[in-house]
Amino acid sequence: MLKIATWNVNSVKARKERLLSWLQREMPDVLSLQELKVEADGFPLAEVQDAGYQAVLNAQKTYNGVALLAKRELLDGQSGFGDAVEDTQARHVEATVCGLRVLSVYAPNGGDGAGDKWTYKLAWLDRLLAYLERTHDPRAPLLLCGDLNIAPDDKDVARPDAWKHTVLCRPEVRDAFARLLAWGLSDVMRAHHPEGGPYTWWDYRMLGFQKGNGLRIDHILATLPLAAACTSAGVDRNERKGTQPSDHAPVYALFDWPKSA
DNA sequence: ATGGTTGCTTAGCAA
Numbered sequence: 001m002l003k004i005a006t007w008n009v010n011s012v013k014a015r016k017e018r019l020l021s022w023l024q025r026e027m028p029d030v031l032s033l034q035e036l037k038v039e040a041d042g043f044p045l046a047e048v049q050d051a052g053y054q055a056v057l058n059a060q061k062t063y064n065g066v067a068l069l070a071k072r073e074l075l076d077g078q079s080g081f082g083d084a085v086e087d088t089q090a091r092h093v094e095a096t097v098c099g100l101r102v103l104s105v106y107a108p109n110g111g112d113g114a115g116d117k118w119t120y121k122l123a124w125l126d127r128l129l130a131y132l133e134r135t136h137d138p139r140a141p142l143l144l145c146g147d148l149n150i151a152p153d154d155k156d157v158a159r160p161d162a163w164k165h166t167v168l169c170r171p172e173v174r175d176a177f178a179r180l181l182a183w184g185l186s187d188v189m190r191a192h193h194p195e196g197g198p199y200t201w202w203d204y205r206m207l208g209f210q211k212g213n214g215l216r217i218d219h220i221l222a223t224l225p226l227a228a229a230c231t232s233a234g235v236d237r238n239e240r241k242g243t244q245p246s247d248h249a250p251v252y253a254l255f256d257w258p259k260s261a
Numbered sequence: 262a263t264g265g266t267t268g269c270t271t272a273g274c275a276a
Contacts (some may be wrong), residue, residue: 010276011268035276037269062269063276109276117275149276203276204266247267247276 002098002255006032006145006218007239008106008201008248012065013037016044016244022239023051028252029071029259030097032104032145036065043067060090066104068148070097072259081131089123092131099261100226101136105146110167121149125176129183141257144221147201147248152177152187155196156216165239174206186227188220188253189234198235201248202249208247209239209240220253229256 005028009015014035023031031053036043040059048055053069058079068074074095081092094103108124111117125148136142138154150173157208163169181187189198199214206213222230233253 014268035268063274111275205266205276206265207268244267 002030002100002257002259003252004030004032004102004143004145004220004255005030005250005252006034006104006220007107008146008147008218008246010035010246010248012043012067014244016047018239018244020044020047020051022236022250023048023053023069025070026236026252030102030143031069033067033069033104034065034104034106034147035063036060037062038065056093058090058093061111064090064106066090066093066106066162068093068095068102068104070095072097078152081127083127085123085127087124090137092128098257098259099141100257101140102133103142103144103146104109104125104145105148107147107149108110109149110173113167113170121167122172122176123163125173129176129179130156132180132183138223140223140226141226142185142223144180144185147218148177149217150174150177150219151215151217152190155198156199156200158212160216162213163215166214169196178253180221184223185221186224188222188230189216189251191227192233197238199249200235200251201227202240204247213224218248218251220251222253222255225255226255230254231256
């Protein structure tokens with residue numbers, strides 16, 4: 001059994017104690033992190049290693065930054081799509097663990113949906129798909145984990161009318177999500193929660209969590225050989241409570257898959 | 262329509 005999780009921690013510095021205690025309590029085999037917001041030397045590597053984890057980082061100062069943590073060896077770490085685009089934002093890292101290729105991604109938010117940030121988001125999602133098509137095989141065991149900044153369906157939004165025209169819900173990004181699935185990825189959360197949700201993010205503004213104004217924008221997508229082995233999936237909603245929470249809760253999925261693979 | 266909160270950086274941006 002493999003436990004895979006993904007968590008946008010919204011600053012690994014601000015979330016260090018929460019991250020370490022969550023790791024020790026939940027002991028996922030693999031944890032995908034987003035929004036580290038620190039350079040590599042600001043990442044709490046020694047503490048993470050003390051907790052029994054290896055790490056592969058694509059770190060960046062102030063914004064973005066992604067990582068993969070794992071109890072087993074992380075092999076062949078790689079960052080960035082290696083395409084023709086000049087991109088300074090750290091939004092992708094991947095590695096092989098337990099025979100799986102695992103990607104941790106932080107998709108652009110898209111801002112107000114009018115300017116450069118929106119153009120960049122749509123282009124980045126296109127580049128992600130092109131990268132998968134170019135470098136990966138959907139018949140192989142692969143996991144795409146992270147904050148895609150897409151709520152795939154109105155069922156994934158507590159108040160769909162309020163969010164309908166935003167960058168998280170517009171048809172363009174829902175189409176990008178659908179194209180990832182068409183390539184060969186399966187939304188394991190949807191498979192185990194066909195009713196929609198559970199939500200993974202609540203805006204700090206407007207006291208989103210307190211008002212139940214959530215969306216499902218963090219995802220674990222699996223190619224078919226792995227999706228078939230997924231036995232359950234959920235969101236650790238409690239981690240959004242208490243003092244100094246991230247605005248995202250951890251998302252996890254269990255797979256009937258050998259750790260030794 | 263606007264506002265509300267948090268984090269990084271230090272007044273303004275990003276989410």
